[in-house]
Amino acid sequence: MQYQSTILASREYTFSQMLRESVPMCGGLFVPCELPRIDQAFLAKLKPLSVQDRAAVIVKLFAPELSESQINLICQTAFDPMRFQSDLIYEIKPLNPYLMNPLFLFVEHGPTSCYTDITHAFSLACLQTVIKEDEKWYIVAGESIQSIKSLVALNSGDSGWEPVLIADSKAVNNYILREIQHIQNNVNENVDRLMLYTINGKVQSVEYFPQNLFYQEKLRLELKEQNKYLAAVGSLAFTHYLALLIILLSAYLDLLNKELISDGEDFDLAFPNLNLDFLYVGQLMQKMGLPVSNLIAASNNNRTMVDFLHKGKNKAKRKFSRTNTPALDRIYFLNLERVLFEITDYDCQMTCQIMNDLFRAERINLTPEIKQRISGLVYSGYANNNQTVEQIRDWYIKTDYLFDPYTALTLFVLERFEQNISKANKTILPVIESPLLSAQVSAEAIFAQENIVKRNYNRLLEELSQESGVAIPLAALSAEQKPEVVNLDIDKMNERIQADLFKTGFN
Template identity: 25%
Template sequence: MEKKYQSTRNETINYSASQAILAGLSPDGGLFVLPNLDDVNLDVSTVLDKDYQEIAALVLNQFFNEFSESDIKKCVKEAYTHTFSDEKITPLKKVGDDFVLELFHGPTCSFKDVALSLLPKLVNLSAKTQNNTNKRLILTATSGDTGKAALEGFKNDPLVDIIVYYPNNGVSTIQEKQMQTQDGDNVAVVSINGNFDDAQSNVKRLFHDEELVALLKDHDIEFSSANSVNIGRLIPQVVYYFVSYAELVNTGEIKLGEKVDYIVPTGNFGNILAGYYAQQMGVPINKLICASNENNVLYDFLKTGEYDTNREFKKTSSPSMDILISSNLERMLFHLSGGDAKYVADLMNQLKTTGKFKISDELLKTIQCTFETGYATDKEVAEQIDKVYNEKGYLLDPHTAVASYVLENSPEKKEKTVILSTASPYKFVQEVSKDIPKLEIDSAQDEFKLIDELEEKTTVYAPKQLKDLKELPILHDEVIDIEQMKDIIIKQVGE
């Protein structure tokens, strides 16, 4: 039977997979979810002898059975053939007693590549399935990595235009350069005077702006999203939990069925939610550990049950996690409240009107059965980057260092633990160079000189696509106020 997706806020809103992927957000502002995760199952023992593409096809078939198996295999093949620098796509490295799942070997050196290499294929397949010939206008808010990965995935697609908004002075120099130099005849990149939460909340609002929706309709255009609010962005991230678990079994590190902990640097809650989906499907996961930076709203929530965004927004050394409103938390609340859409809608309304909400003690206990949490300050992150390099010869980016620190300072654990490494350290080369004093690198110099020097002194490979940024022209340098985000869309549609 074809699986239907419903809104987290209204059980009467039901879409097919293709409709949900094209829409991105539900009309009521909710996120699309499978109402019952018992409907998706994949026995880990059946994937042990399979490669990344084969496992990806099996996972996607479970969630998106509206599509034929052959169509899904075609999408997967196009997404992952000769597009990643490591043939394993997401290689698992042993670092000391723990394991690091490297998710940064794609075209833009971020974990977002794993899903955003596949999402454009799923969007086009969905349009074909719906006999929908309208053009898509993809609005994307980014805290640094999603923007470039989405731009790269959708560039020059004749059926898509894409606009990316990012916070001015809120991403790393390399992240900004990646977006500012983006080529393609269907892309627009704009920085806003505000933070990521400003960008994300306004993108969500613009999705439902009646004037814009009418304008787009007149031009046969529909909105869609490349953020993890889109179910087509989220589900591909489930795959690497299966892949990494199979790798642990195949290398003899664990026995089949043995439970593993996963620790995830977390901002928007999508990556860790994918782990929850993997656990519900059948991956033997003990705990999912949410690692936060100084914007530790999720840490407080998972400890107390109160989600409160009424606090100072901090710019940290891990900018992709500088988020106070974590969109995918809404999906988790839906699933762990037993699919209570009315309750979730009430919580989200409280968040919108007061900036906070508090869940019941019973629901908090249910959440804590699966999710643990910890956080790291910028000072602790810097010390962890230095420590891990000096003791283990492994180079961490600041986001992965948050997770590494939280793991090292967690209570004694019996289970093997996998750290999700979300970005190449060279995307944050100024911070990483500064944090390892014994390398004696002047972190004030040009970032491209830093890349060369860090590579030379550590012998850790620097991705060619980051080095090549130096020679690329700046194509996008517009800075706007938040109120002008709508004007950018009107201008794009009019061209």
């Protein structure tokens, strides 16, 4: 198994080399040169195994040069039940015996009650196999507030790396800052100081900023001279998707064991669009031979990816609003070029050209052939704020289960999809975070308006928890203090972060 950049096929990397470079300095993102095929015999071998042992077998496919002990350490560390709020790393099930579809995949059992707890833990466990004793690593998280929270929760202060936390200033407020500080106070006793970089600038430029750090070859080479290195968690890192692939494949095996899905039976995958995370993993699963029939992607009313997936067009200059699903409030999607790489059948030149068009002309117009491939790949739709709240309310009345707004939005789009087909498959739907991370939205859905207005945030959390039976997540609670914040315009932030990286005692 070898890896390459999405825009350059001439150089290949082992899994370990990919980990050390994290994001290719030459541009693009890391992808496998080819994918392993999975057959029924392989699945039968995995069925009786634990999650950790299944993960080890899958990791071996993608990292053949790693030793058995290295792979086992990765899987035991990343999927250690002690990291999670229950003995289950994930859980897949129908909500009750009368609603057998969709099949909900709960992946929000980690310390901050979000799926990035799992993916970040896996990426860092992989990275630990290549970190040398005398090296200093800086781990960049910048695609969402929740990604930042997950990384803070994993920072023990003695692991050989430090976080570089980057956010759009418009996405940060005092509540969020105190929530981040609360996580550090409760999880990271060895960390004395936390810094958050908040950037002022055009939405797309701010979204691209963390990725662009990795393309600054001069910076990275000069850091290397000081034995310092950059690595990414989240959508920039291929290990993020390998973790999701492991969880989805393991969940599928659980469904087979429970006889909720038959061997070889087609199933669908419905998901919130995020950074095209689940769309890309769905592509990988299809190409590896798993019976994934339909991919159903849900967006909010910013509709950036809906327009792209429906029309093959994407404009950087577009109307943009903040919604009750903020992780979807994006114009630029970090993982777009991996999706394009798969759609174009590994065509580096075409992938590079499309991405260049997006950044230089600030728009994409795909060829009719590629548009047709996209339309055949995924069904996409969107829900606005009111429709999302109504879904939360309807499902709470129907099932007594409180869903987060991302799951509600996906359920809305899934219902529209099922109205247009003659026969619905079983559908796996990831539940990516606790509903109490969106307490205001949850309260709007299930409480009378006058009860919301009269309550402060902490009281609202308590009442939501009492009403729904959902425990208050660590990431929803606030400290009295806030982390140190460096707020600069985008043209000055790059210089500031570089200067801080070269300091001996950064963070």
